[in-house]
Amino acid sequence: MGVKRHIVHIDLDSFFVSVERKFDPSLIGKPVIIGGSSDRGVVASASYEARAFGVHSAMPTRQALKLCPQAVVVHGTYGRYSEASREVTEIIHRSVPLYQKTSVDEFYIDLTGMDRFYDPYDVATNLRQTVIRETGLPISFGMASSKTLAKMATNQAKPNGQLRIPHGGEREFLAPLNIRKIPGLGESTCQKLYQYGLEKIGDLQRVNLKFLEAVFGKMGTYIYNKANGIDDSDIIPHSDRKSISTENTFESDVKDRRTLENILVSMTEELAGKLRRENKVAGCLAIKLRYSNFETHTVQQKIALTAAEHILIPGIKNLLDKAWNQHRPIRLIGVKLSNLSTGSYQINLFEDNEQRIRLYQAMDTINFRFGDKTICRAAGMEVGARSFNPFLKD
Structure with a gap:
């Protein structure tokens, strides 16, 4: 079977908005859009309150304000976000042996082997609480046997939550989710799968690999592996x-x-x-x-x-x-x-x-x-x- 992997995916919730709310608490609870001016700009980040109206990142600000006229538009300052990101990175750096920073607000942590001494879930929980306590920023994590599953677990745990997928429970966790939840699956591939009556990841788990390869070629192998929780990609340390x-x-x-x-x-x-x-x-x-x-x-x-x-x-x-x-x-x-x-x-x-x-x-x-x-x-x-x-x- 090999070594049991313990991979954590950490994501700061609506990061830019959370940072701005630290500087201006009056923004808490309001629909907030971070981005450019309303005539030419695009949304860099939106609070959950604004997302409820259909606002999302990379949408023109003008369009976002039509959907949510009461939103507060904040012109973000990159320096604030890089400083907040650096604070979080330092906490992670001093707390765990191996991590990979994949963006300003997203990290993978490898706790494999630590289960001989500690419960890795407790380590991740304590780390999350430390980040919340020291930075005041909301943060979510998912923990699983691979990077893909950990990221999908984080998405299910949001906002400001945490979720562990137990070893052996990977397929069970995936089964009820829509195939759109598989990272890297384009819209056209999803539509094609829907035409075969495959809507949930559980439907894909019952399909023969040969069928997926016949319809999608190499992409079929990718779909099959993701649907069955197979992913052995490594955590690459940021410094390397x-x-x-x-x-x-x-x-x-x-x-x-x-x-x-x-x-x-x-x-x-x-x-x-x-x-x-x-x-x-x-x-x-x-x-x-x-x-x-x-x-x-x-x-x-x-x-x-x-x-x-x-x-x-x-x-x-x-x-x-x-x-x-x-x-x-x-x-x-x-x-x-x-x-x-x-x-x-x-x-x-x-x-x-x-x-x-x-x-x-x-x-x-x-x-x-x-x-x-x-x-x-x-x-x-x-x-x-x-x-x-x-x-x-x-």
């Missing part, structure tokens, strides 16, 4: 990160080159900005394409150390030309920057002009103060409200 990546699954397959390029530009800008904030540069870039039959292609290219978009974006577009068979529509696209090392992007001073360096510094300052996508290239802007900001999440 040698790459940075982002990807997007389309609800319906895309073969329009301009759309793909705009999304790649947006993703590359997001990653490059993140590198510059962390004072890192990349020496290798890669793109990942997945076709509708789940066939996946990755191509990469070594580059001079940089974190500047004007070097990265042409490289990424060039990789798209190499990787993409243009007759085939794409289901998922991703960008990865790797071979990271510490160093300022001004390493490129000899090939950058002063004006360009000042432009990056200005962009970074504005984006740091007002959120990741305040200012970006026109191509990236065409992506519009479907921003790839890592801090935007439901």
Whole structure:
């Protein structure tokens, strides 16, 4: 059977809203929207009170205010969120041996092996209470035998709750949930499964793997494993990160080159900005394409150390030309920057002009103060409200 894994997924509930409520308690209990101005901005985060009206992140603020006119709009300051995130990270860092920070408000913790000395659920419970006590922020966790299940448990535990899926109880936990709850399943795949009368994960558990492979190809194996609670992916310690990546699954397959390029530009800008904030540069870039039959292609290219978009974006577009068979529509696209090392992007001073360096510094300052996508290239802007900001999440 192997070692029993104890994986915890921790998520700070409506994080930006919770941070703002600490600074202004009058916001407690009210529908709150964090985001840009009502004429051009998008929602970065919404309180549960606002979500009840159908408001969600990445929605244009104007539309959100039509759904919930009484909402209070707060123009968030990124510095507050990064500081709150740092406080939570420090508590986790001193409390557990192995963790992975996957976004500003989300962590995976591996407590495998600790059950020889402590009940891992008690460890997670105490950690959650410590975060609430020391930061005043609401937080939820799920605990299970894998990352996927722990994340799904957190979603069931929200808001401000906790849930343990016992070993051996994975399939039972999953069975009553809608197939939409499986992370990474696109809308078109769900619709196709519905046509076969498969609505609950329990329905999928009764289906033969061969059938799913015949209908969905490699994707069928993925669906089968997730439905049966099979996931052995590891927790990668934050400090060991040698790459940075982002990807997007389309609800319906895309073969329009301009759309793909705009999304790649947006993703590359997001990653490059993140590198510059962390004072890192990349020496290798890669793109990942997945076709509708789940066939996946990755191509990469070594580059001079940089974190500047004007070097990265042409490289990424060039990789798209190499990787993409243009007759085939794409289901998922991703960008990865790797071979990271510490160093300022001004390493490129000899090939950058002063004006360009000042432009990056200005962009970074504005984006740091007002959120990741305040200012970006026109191509990236065409992506519009479907921003790839890592801090935007439901």
